[in-house]
Amino acid sequence: MGGAPDPDFRAVFRTTPGLYLLLTTQFEIIEATDTWLRHTGTQRAEVLGRPLLDVLAESPDERAASGPRELRESLERVARLGRPDAMPVHRYDIRRPDGTFDERYWTLLNSPLRNEAGRITGIVHRVRDVTELVRLHREGDERDELARDQQLLIERLRAANEELAQRDRSLSESGRLYTIALEAGRLGSWELSLPDRRMVSSAQHKAYYGRGPEDPFTHDELRAAVHPDDRATRQAALDRALLGGADYDIEYRVIWPDGSTHWVQVRGQVIRRRADGTPEHMAGVTLDASERKRAEEILEARVATRTRELADANARLTAAVAERDKAERALVEARRLEAIGRLTGGVAHDFNNLLAAVIGNLELLSAALGEAPPRRYAEAALSAAWRGGRLTQQLLAFARQQRLESALVEVNDLIAGMDTLLQHTLGGLVQVEMALEPTLWPASTDATQLELVLLNLAINARDAMPEGGTLRIATRNVEQAGATLPEELDPGEYVLISVTDTGTGMSPEVAERAFEPFFTTKEVGKGSGLGLAQAYGVARQSGGTVRLRSSLGGGTVVELFLPRAPAATQAEPNWTPPSDHVASRGSAVLVLNHEPVLRHIAGELLAEAGYQVQEASTGHEALAVLRERHFAAAVVDAAVPGMTGTEFARLARQLQPELQVLFITGGADMLEPNRLGPRERVLSKPYGRAELLSALRRLASAWAE
Ligand SMILES: Nc1ncnc2c1ncn2[C@@H]1O[C@H](COP(=O)(O)OP(=O)(O)OP(=O)(O)O)[C@@H](O)[C@H]1O
Ligand SMILES: [Mg+2]
Numbered sequence: 001m002g003g004a005p006d007p008d009f010r011a012v013f014r015t016t017p018g019l020y021l022l023l024t025t026q027f028e029i030i031e032a033t034d035t036w037l038r039h040t041g042t043q044r045a046e047v048l049g050r051p052l053l054d055v056l057a058e059s060p061d062e063r064a065a066s067g068p069r070e071l072r073e074s075l076e077r078v079a080r081l082g083r084p085d086a087m088p089v090h091r092y093d094i095r096r097p098d099g100t101f102d103e104r105y106w107t108l109l110n111s112p113l114r115n116e117a118g119r120i121t122g123i124v125h126r127v128r129d130v131t132e133l134v135r136l137h138r139e140g141d142e143r144d145e146l147a148r149d150q151q152l153l154i155e156r157l158r159a160a161n162e163e164l165a166q167r168d169r170s171l172s173e174s175g176r177l178y179t180i181a182l183e184a185g186r187l188g189s190w191e192l193s194l195p196d197r198r199m200v201s202s203a204q205h206k207a208y209y210g211r212g213p214e215d216p217f218t219h220d221e222l223r224a225a226v227h228p229d230d231r232a233t234r235q236a237a238l239d240r241a242l243l244g245g246a247d248y249d250i251e252y253r254v255i256w257p258d259g260s261t262h263w264v265q266v267r268g269q270v271i272r273r274r275a276d277g278t279p280e281h282m283a284g285v286t287l288d289a290s291e292r293k294r295a296e297e298i299l300e301a302r303v304a305t306r307t308r309e310l311a312d313a314n315a316r317l318t319a320a321v322a323e324r325d326k327a328e329r330a331l332v333e334a335r336r337l338e339a340i341g342r343l344t345g346g347v348a349h350d351f352n353n354l355l356a357a358v359i360g361n362l363e364l365l366s367a368a369l370g371e372a373p374p375r376r377y378a379e380a381a382l383s384a385a386w387r388g389g390r391l392t393q394q395l396l397a398f399a400r401q402q403r404l405e406s407a408l409v410e411v412n413d414l415i416a417g418m419d420t421l422l423q424h425t426l427g428g429l430v431q432v433e434m435a436l437e438p439t440l441w442p443a444s445t446d447a448t449q450l451e452l453v454l455l456n457l458a459i460n461a462r463d464a465m466p467e468g469g470t471l472r473i474a475t476r477n478v479e480q481a482g483a484t485l486p487e488e489l490d491p492g493e494y495v496l497i498s499v500t501d502t503g504t505g506m507s508p509e510v511a512e513r514a515f516e517p518f519f520t521t522k523e524v525g526k527g528s529g530l531g532l533a534q535a536y537g538v539a540r541q542s543g544g545t546v547r548l549r550s551s552l553g554g555g556t557v558v559e560l561f562l563p564r565a566p567a568a569t570q571a572e573p574n575w576t577p578p579s580d581h582v583a584s585r586g587s588a589v590l591v592l593n594h595e596p597v598l599r600h601i602a603g604e605l606l607a608e609a610g611y612q613v614q615e616a617s618t619g620h621e622a623l624a625v626l627r628e629r630h631f632a633a634a635v636v637d638a639a640v641p642g643m644t645g646t647e648f649a650r651l652a653r654q655l656q657p658e659l660q661v662l663f664i665t666g667g668a669d670m671l672e673p674n675r676l677g678p679r680e681r682v683l684s685k686p687y688g689r690a691e692l693l694s695a696l697r698r699l700a701s702a703w704a705e
Contacts, residue, residue: 010031013031014034017033018035018128019035019039019128019129020127021052021124023122023124024122024123025079025120025123027052027072028049028050029049029050029052029055032044039094039129040055040056041095041096052075056092068092070090074108075125077110078111079120082114084109084111084112085110086107103131104131105130106127106131108127108128186204188201188202188205188207189202189284189285190268190285194278194280197220199217199222208288209264210225210256210260225254225255227255229253233250233252242279245270247267247269248269251263251265252264262288263288263293264286264289268285269282270282326487337515342399345400348392353595353598355392357601359688360604360689386686394528395530396666397449397533397534397541398517402537402541404542405446406444408443408444409447410440411440411450412440414447415454415497416434418451425459427462435474436473436474436475437474437477441493441495441565442565444564445538450538454473454497456531456535457558460501460558461501463503465502469501470500473498475497477494477495478561494564495562497559497560498557499557499558505552505554506550515536517533539561542562542563544562586611587633588630589612589614589631589632590625591606591614591616592616592617592619592636592648594618602664605692605693606635606693606696614629618643619648622636626652626659627655630656631656633700634649634659636649636661636664638663638666638682639665639666645663649661658679660699660700661677661680663680664682666684
């Protein structure tokens, strides 16, 4: 190129427009363009020879922290790989002369410089300051976003804003937002200046008191609008807020100018106090509570109804359960007595047969002994055997297996007839009261048994009143009224006899067992425990029952239910006492019994009394005898095996229509007393000579009449 001087490349480089640096492979600055120095606010003298990363001081701004690191990594890549390396926009803040930093954004290109041998000798570092671009871009984004938000806000709040702006231009920005919130929540707002009670309130607040937005509304008017019943509570809540510093929080009713009543909920606080604590300013919100109150009231009413329904259902259930329990207990009790009854009945039957034999033999023995002294022993034994006989009768009564001569009984007359007996039995300490229903129905039962039952009840009462007291016997008619009748009774009409005493009463345990035969609390020899058992048996066998009500110290009531006698029932004709003239003596009597001992005794008793006796041990045998010979009477064991007593009687009548039949029974047997024919009678075991003869005589005389 001749003598042309070499261009001063260094000077050329320095003046190159653009931001360039020439770096060593150690990233020290070899040269910088003027533009670079200007942009970075540095002087050439202070940067040449120094590592680039030292020259560019790190900004304290965290977001700029990655700049230097990324720059170093880019340079290292160039030095290592020998390829140009571009860096996208990144932030690298520049320190100003005053020490603060200027937020700057750059794009960079680092390119390797090689010598002829191809070895990397340096790096050309080119920078473009894109701060302006970035800023413009970002501002654009922000503007867009802001614009969107504002649009939304404006749309949502425009109406409110406009109204607000109109109403109160002096409201600050925050005040306006506050108002918007209140309106959105349909909250009325109010402020109360306390010294002068001046109140400022929003349109919504006024609306809750039934006032228009423009109506004046003073604190006094507000107080007057509060429902009279709620004024005291409101005042108390207000006082607590003013004096105690509590939040003012209350619900009360307000009466609108049109007279309607509404619920409001009010919340407030004292927002300013004087140094000495005196409240100066109060503010708060009001909201409508009518809807909620109504819902609450409906809910409460529903809950109350539901609770009531549940309680009712529960009560019905409890009653039903109690009713069922009662019925169950009554049933169990009835079954228990039934079972005891069957056992008792069986034993009593056997005893009756034994006693009949014992009594018969003793009577024969005592007759045979004549006036000889040992006759005393026989008679003592006889009287004991008779006592046994009475006991077995009671047992049979309880077992409902005794022969009941049910007939129409005028109970009041029967009770009246017992008066003297009762007075005598009860002694002077017990006062007797009668309350007899004048129009009492006749009852259907066995009069003799009923007398025994009443006598025993009276004795029980006396025993329970050792210091004296009152015995009250009352009668009345009981109509079919399911609930009042004991469970075991069929619906129907009953005659009720109640025997009440003011005695010791019974504990539940005693009352529960009182009807059991042989259950007694009395000392040995005083009670056999058969009285109530007999009462129960007689009543049940008559078609009624007995009910006991008693408590310790509270006296006792025994109620005897007897069925009303059907209209057709005839009163039992009074038997004339057996006359002494023995019409049938000397006549022939047939004795039918399969038990040899009993048969012989009956035969001997009759023979001794002058009858002509023939014995038969089976029904067929007896019928055969009847075909041969005429008999005035037959004494027939009702329970002959093979043929019942009644069957025998029927067949016998075909042979001898005039035959009189005396049935001997150990109990109710198969015989139905009211189905007895005119020439038939019944004698219960055990019987003695006198009973047998008198029965035969009655049979004869009844027939004779
Ligand atoms: N009026 C009453 N007051 C209190 N307890 C009574 C009354 N009646 C019965 N009792 C109780 O019931 C028990 C059974 O009575 P029940 O009449 O069956 O037998 P008893 O009176 O003991 O003996 P019995 O009647 O055979 O002479 C009595 O022992 C007594 O404890
Ligand atoms: Mg008794």
